Amino acid sequence: MDPRIPKTAEHKRLEESRDRKSHWKRWGPYVSERAWGTVREDYSANGDAWNFVSHDAARSKAYRWNEEGIAGICDRHQRICFALTLWNEKDPILKERIFGLTGSEGNHGEDVKEYYFYLDSTPTHSYMKYLYKYPQAEFPYARLIEENRRRGKDDPEFELIDTGIFDDDRYFDVIVEYAKASPEDLLIRISATNRGPEPARLRLLPTIWFRNTWSWQPNSPKPRMEKGPNGRPGTVIHVDDPVYGRRYLYLENKPQVLFTENETNKRRLFDVPGPVLCKDGINDFVVNRRIDAVSSESEGTKAAPEYRFTIAPGETATIKLRFTDQNWAPAKDPLNGDFDRLFLTRKMEADEFYDTVIQPDLSDDAKNVIRQGFAGLLWSKQFYHYVQREWLQGDRAGPPPQEERKNGRNHDWTHLYNADVISMPDKWEYPWYAAWDLAFHCVALALVDADFAKEQLVLLTREWYMHPNRQLPAYEWSLGDVNPPVHAWAAWRVYKIDKKQHGRADRAFLVRIFHKLMLNFTWWVNRKDAEGMNIFQGGSSGSTTSAFLTAAHLCRRVVLSSSLTAPAGWQCTR
Numbered sequence: 001m002d003p004r005i006p007k008t009a010e011h012k013r014l015e016e017s018r019d020r021k022s023h024w025k026r027w028g029p030y031v032s033e034r035a036w037g038t039v040r041e042d043y044s045a046n047g048d049a050w051n052f053v054s055h056d057a058a059r060s061k062a063y064r065w066n067e068e069g070i071a072g073i074c075d076r077h078q079r080i081c082f083a084l085t086l087w088n089e090k091d092p093i094l095k096e097r098i099f100g101l102t103g104s105e106g107n108h109g110e111d112v113k114e115y116y117f118y119l120d121s122t123p124t125h126s127y128m129k130y131l132y133k134y135p136q137a138e139f140p141y142a143r144l145i146e147e148n149r150r151r152g153k154d155d156p157e158f159e160l161i162d163t164g165i166f167d168d169d170r171y172f173d174v175i176v177e178y179a180k181a182s183p184e185d186l187l188i189r190i191s192a193t194n195r196g197p198e199p200a201r202l203r204l205l206p207t208i209w210f211r212n213t214w215s216w217q218p219n220s221p222k223p224r225m226e227k228g229p230n231g232r233p234g235t236v237i238h239v240d241d242p243v244y245g246r247r248y249l250y251l252e253n254k255p256q257v258l259f260t261e262n263e264t265n266k267r268r269l270f271d272v273p274g275p276v277l278c279k280d281g282i283n284d285f286v287v288n289r290r291i292d293a294v295s296s297e298s299e300g301t302k303a304a305p306e307y308r309f310t311i312a313p314g315e316t317a318t319i320k321l322r323f324t325d326q327n328w329a330p331a332k333d334p335l336n337g338d339f340d341r342l343f344l345t346r347k348m349e350a351d352e353f354y355d356t357v358i359q360p361d362l363s364d365d366a367k368n369v370i371r372q373g374f375a376g377l378l379w380s381k382q383f384y385h386y387v388q389r390e391w392l393q394g395d396r397a398g399p400p401p402q403e404e405r406k407n408g409r410n411h412d413w414t415h416l417y418n419a420d421v422i423s424m425p426d427k428w429e430y431p432w433y434a435a436w437d438l439a440f441h442c443v444a445l446a447l448v449d450a451d452f453a454k455e456q457l458v459l460l461t462r463e464w465y466m467h468p469n470r471q472l473p474a475y476e477w478s479l480g481d482v483n484p485p486v487h488a489w490a491a492w493r494v495y496k497i498d499k500k501q502h503g504r505a506d507r508a509f510l511v512r513i514f515h516k517l518m519l520n521f522t523w524w525v526n527r528k529d530a531e532g533m534n535i536f537q538g539g540s541s542g543s544t545t546s547a548f549l550t551a552a553h554l555c556r557r558v559v560l561s562s563s564l565t566a567p568a569g570w571q572c573t574r
Helices: 009-018 141-150 267-268 283-288 339-355 363-379 389-394 401-408 435-446 450-459 485-503 507-528 542-546 549-562
Strands: 070-074 082-085 114-120 127-135 171-182 186-196 200-204 207-210 224-227 235-241 245-251 256-260 302-309 315-323 381-387 417-423
Touching: 009 339, 009 450, 070 127, 114 363, 127 339, 127 363, 171 339, 186 200, 186 302, 186 339, 200 315, 207 235, 224 256, 256 283, 283 302, 302 315, 339 363, 339 542, 363 435, 417 435, 417 450, 435 450, 435 485, 450 485, 450 507, 485 507
Parallel strands: none
Antiparallel strands: 070 082, 082 207, 114 127, 127 171, 171 186, 186 315, 200 302, 207 302, 224 235, 235 245, 245 315, 256 302, 381 417
16 A cells, blocks of 8 residues: 555555455445436337336336335345335335436426435445435325426426425434445444334335346346244345355344245236236235235245334334345354444544545534535445347347337447446436546545546446447437537546545556547547537537537647657647
8 A cells, every 4th residue: 555545444445445355345335216217227119218117117117227226235236236115104105216206297307306315435335324314194206296297397396395294303314324344244224213293103124136137038047035044033034146146134133024026017017917926015015915915935036024113202213134145153143242333443434534535624514515425426326237239129038129219219329338336427317327427426536436436437438338439428318419528637637636645646547548538539529520629519418519628638638747659640739
């Protein structure tokens, strides 16, 4: 480790991750908050992504590409997912996913209608904290849609708090915390505090499931999970995956564990025969009291323990879980002993890390704002999966796609193969990367994790992202749209920040990205600089029409400052 870098525990974990000694970033908050209403899950003929998979259909439809959840975590390939599920015994459905309005339902376009906050995270996600505010009365899904649809564009948006559902503080503060004992050993603590004036009922159903990787191609191996044997202080779920082998989810006490399958409920969605055990089975068992909706054999591809509480005003109910590769002896309790101590240790290590990042002369309030801002960036990482050729052609195990898709959205990006953890603008309204947003994110992320920032910038220039014509992919709704040319600027800023922090210049990074930037610059000049003035035009993003920094000038700075040799005959001017 460079002597200029403070040797905090988190810095050491970052170094181990960079050197591939320990995979501290294998598990993280890589689960989207919305996969419904996205292009990658849209198989309609007319490209109406908002309506092909709606919020109502989401609980019953097995996703092809990505999963979603509340305060969710998964591995970097999203084979195994874990997220929070809640029920206040008033709602018509379990609270499994974040709700919001589609583009046509909102009077100002798509609009999330929940209150949740990313409170903390380290770059390796060794410690994370998330807050969700859950109303005690029935969630007003229909009223939010109807009132916002009634309002015009000149009217303010009708928000959840405007419904009066939070009056008299009748809600729960639900906090989800994660702490890593090791790269493969995750401690989970969920606490719910009743902020209201009266006792209130709440059910916590922390849910673990496999992303459906088996339904789309014939003979794909199917993972399984099942309830483990009795004889220990709590309960354990055995999680068997073809890639990761056996994992264990240890549960506090001995709750009832509900199992179902992460399969599409074809009867509900399409009124055709289909499997009995489906993705919405736990919802149907808990809310609709359908006994046959869950497995009688205590096995499946989706599972949730059910914890029931009556919480007094101002009181807090807490549950502990542990997801690990370690098989604890039946006589030992993985949820006691060092469990709470390790949470305290990881929190202290997070404090030490941010003390090296945030200016010490700032007020405590300013420090909290900055730290929570970093938490927002770090929580907004997402496993993003979108293989364009397969999306256009359809799956062998499914029906052939509509003929219109061959000439529809993104049909000329058949090389695109996305299956990576990527920095997102956010995970609800924009649960997909945007090239220029990502570039700006990386400048800020470089302050806490320069390696991740550099990896992200390089990723979008790889052959399976960048178009053969050398355009960078813009965003999911239109990969061929034009984003402002800020990738080169971001690469230069990340390089400078990294150099200042580490006391060394990572010129290998510049060499790696420079030639791809040159190719991208050629696309800009040939396609988007009609008047030859280095002022690029086109696209839906405002500053594209008069880009304030040209890729050409920034490429020149990279060349001159890094002692790289420009290609013969290449000139770069303002």
